[in-house]
Amino acid sequence: MYLQELQLQHFRNYTAANLRFGQGINVLLGENAQGKTNLLEAIYVLALTRSHRTANDHDLVNWQTKTAKISGRVVKAAGTVPLELTFSRQGKRAKVNHLEQARLSQYVGQLNVILFAPEDLAIVKGAPTVRRRFMDMEFGQMNPRYLYNLSQYRTLLKQRNRYLKDLQHKQKKDLLFLSVLSDQLAAYGAEIIAARLGMLKKLEHWAQVIHGEISQGREELTFHYATQVPDDQLTDPQTICAALTALYQKQQEKELYQGTTLVGPHRDDLHFQVNGKNVQTFGSQGQQRTTALSVKLAEIDLMKEETGEYPVLLLDDVLSELDDARQTHLLTAIQDKVQTFITTTSLSGITRQLIKDPTIFQITDGQVVADGDKGSGGATKED
Ligand SMILES: Nc1ncnc2c1ncn2[C@@H]1O[C@H](COP(=O)(O)OP(=O)(O)O)[C@@H](O)[C@H]1O
Ligand SMILES: [Mg+2]
Numbered sequence: 001m002y003l004q005e006l007q008l009q010h011f012r013n014y015t016a017a018n019l020r021f022g023q024g025i026n027v028l029l030g031e032n033a034q035g036k037t038n039l040l041e042a043i044y045v046l047a048l049t050r051s052h053r054t055a056n057d058h059d060l061v062n063w064q065t066k067t068a069k070i071s072g073r074v075v076k077a078a079g080t081v082p083l084e085l086t087f088s089r090q091g092k093r094a095k096v097n098h099l100e101q102a103r104l105s106q107y108v109g110q111l112n113v114i115l116f117a118p119e120d121l122a123i124v125k126g127a128p129t130v131r132r133r134f135m136d137m138e139f140g141q142m143n144p145r146y147l148y149n150l151s152q153y154r155t156l157l158k159q160r161n162r163y164l165k166d167l168q169h170k171q172k173k174d175l176l177f178l179s180v181l182s183d184q185l186a187a188y189g190a191e192i193i194a195a196r197l198g199m200l201k202k203l204e205h206w207a208q209v210i211h212g213e214i215s216q217g218r219e220e221l222t223f224h225y226a227t228q229v230p231d232d233q234l235t236d237p238q239t240i241c242a243a244l245t246a247l248y249q250k251q252q253e254k255e256l257y258q259g260t261t262l263v264g265p266h267r268d269d270l271h272f273q274v275n276g277k278n279v280q281t282f283g284s285q286g287q288q289r290t291t292a293l294s295v296k297l298a299e300i301d302l303m304k305e306e307t308g309e310y311p312v313l314l315l316d317d318v319l320s321e322l323d324d325a326r327q328t329h330l331l332t333a334i335q336d337k338v339q340t341f342i343t344t345t346s347l348s349g350i351t352r353q354l355i356k357d358p359t360i361f362q363i364t365d366g367q368v369v370a371d372g373d374k375g376s377g378g379a380t381k382e383d
Contacts, residue, residue, distance in 0.1 A: 003021055003043060003074055006019045006070070008069070010064075011042050011068045013365070024356070025334075025355050025356075026359045027355070029362050029363065031364070034365055039363065043312065045060065045070060047312075049092060066089060067086060067088040068087045074110060083111060096110055108140065108144070108147060114314065116315050118317055120296060121289065123292050123296075124272055125280060132268065135200075136150055142306040157261055157266060160185055163181060164256060164258075165260075182245060182248045186244035186264075187241055193237075193265050196265065197225055199306075200223050203295070203299065204221075204222065206298035207223070207291075208221050210293075210294040210297050214293065214326065223273070228267070229243045229263075272295070274291065279291050289322070290326070297330065300313065311338070315340060315341065317343055319342065319344060332354070336356075
């Protein structure tokens with residue numbers, strides 16, 4: 001799939017923009033603080049209805065106004081889909097094909113994006129929340145069922161945690177209601193864990209191939225899903241559900257004491273191993289970078305496998321962070337395959353040689369100028 005058009009109204013530092021993109025590599029060129037990341041963010045938000053940079057939708061609205069709008073046209077094998085998102089004080093509204101969607105989980109998945117920013121190294125190095133968020137965002141995009149289960153799980157988790165806190169102040173504890181909440185939570189939790197395991201298996205396969213190529217066969221990347229559910233019970237949702245229920249029972253005292261739910265997918269983690277060693281703790285910086293890059297590139301293949309379409313790739317200031325070998329790998333992997341948006345302050349060195357026929361946009365203070373002459377700056381290679 002690719003994003004053919006994008007319109008912005010009062011989004012961040014854009015007053016109004018109306019853009020038409022190329023199907024290949026689109027380069028967003030500009031000095032710092034001009035709006036390059038804001039533009040990538042707009043595409044990301046159009047796909048997922050929420051930003052990767054802020055949890056507060058209001059940050060997306062231009063400071064001088066109250067309402068922001070992002071709209072675009074996505075071209076897929078099955079046809080062209082107009083998408084529209086409006087952010088205002090009343091909340092957000094999402095339209096597909098000009099029809100308002102009651103649930104955001106029905107909207108997400110129309111446009112699939114993969115964002116790769118320098119912070120993504122945190123997938124390997126950062127806290128477990130980063131990796132859980134990574135799984136939830138990526139798998140949610142590919143699978144509406146996953147998103148639905150996740151939102152049910154979150155609601156129930158809040159309820160159960162609130163109830164556990166309430167119980168702390170009660171002499172006589174109604175454990176029956178707690179067990180009702182536990183059963184419901186375990187059912188959704190098990191669906192999430194089972195879906196994660198299935199998706200991770202596929203993602204691992206693709207990441208392994210890529211990591212092997214970048215490391216020239218010297219390193220083998222493997223994934224390990226870290227959870228309190230015993231390994232031999234990590235099978236179907238029913239078995240996982242029973243295991244979760246047993247774990248709640250076992251830890252009931254502790255949960256009542258701490259007033260919070262201690263087991264489930266919101267506590268799980270994902271470990272990346274290179275040659276059998278956890279790369280988070282034992283990996284060199286190079287291995288950590290290769291791992292992050294392999295996992296990100298693997299998502300492209302996984303999305304294609306799951307949805308039948310390649311996603312749109314958003315690369316925010318990453319090329320300058322990668323050495324020549326990794327840049328070459330990245331750009332050859334996506335060339336002619338994946339519509340890509342690359343932000344950079346200058347197009348030079350190996351990047352310029354590697355990118356064939358880019359569509360270039362110059363960004364200055366929230367204004368975008370499309371570079372009509374594609375050959376300018378020697379960015380094009382004649383074939
Ligand atoms: N809600 C907003 N309204 C207006 N301007 C904003 C808003 N949010 C961020 N900005 C401005 O956007 C600019 C940053 O843009 P950004 O895309 O991050 O820059 P870069 O080109 O370096 O990636 C800053 O000047 C910031 O003040
Ligand atoms: Mg930026």
